[in-house]
Amino acid sequence: MKLSVIVPVLNEATGVPELCAHLMPYARQGVEVLLVDGGSEDGTAELVECLGFRLIRSPRGRALQMNSGAATASGDVLLFLHADTRLPSGVLERLHSRVAKVHDWGRFDVRIEGRPAMLKLVAWLMNWRSRLTGIATGDQAMFMTRAAFDAVGGFPSQPLMEDIEMSSRLCRLARPLCLADRVVTSGRRWEQHGLWRTIFLMWRLRWAYWRGVPASQLAKAYR
DSSP states (O other): OOEEEEEEESSOTTTHHHHHHHHHHHHHTTOEEEEEESOOSSSHHHHHHHTTOEEEEOOSSHHHHHHHHHHHOOOSEEEEOOTTEEOOTTHHHHHHHHOOSTTOEEEEEEEEESSOTHHHHHHHHHHHHHHHHOOOOGGGOOEEEHHHHHHTTSSOSOSSOHHHHHHHHHHTTOOOEEEEEEEEEEOHHHHHHOHHHHHHHHHHHHHHHHTTOOHHHHHHHHO
């Protein structure tokens, strides 16, 4: 099994050196690492190339960038990683042992890093909800076989909730593999915009999306 890690980036120059340092051991183990820039204006793309990683330029938009990365990737398994999320140790071994079927897909449990103690509860609820519903979020480092990705036509071209929609489509193929190994993601959005305000906003947007409100309309509220 060959693994491709695809990371959409946009104006991440401050965090790119640490991100690349985190990904370097995987690259040395033969993992294909692709960073997909959506038109950064802070030198992110140039910095990625300077650090020796493969860069793909794409139209802006997380779904578009992830699809661009997948179109270039050569792996049998595709793992989509947010720029502020870090993988747990033993990822290769875990995926090798668990991803065995043509339409296998899944995600990791998540831990949110930040000052508010409530972030532990937020992460627990995210993991619990994901196990219950089969819906994964991008913060949980979604992975899938190439066959599963192709079978659902890749990520939907929408500005928000692309991970929710992708999960729904993949659930029609198979239930997700919910791995207890925890990725660590940044709690900066919760800290910058307020913990309860962010929680309320995300639940309100999910409820509206479930009711059929277009993702393009919801994206305006998210910003």
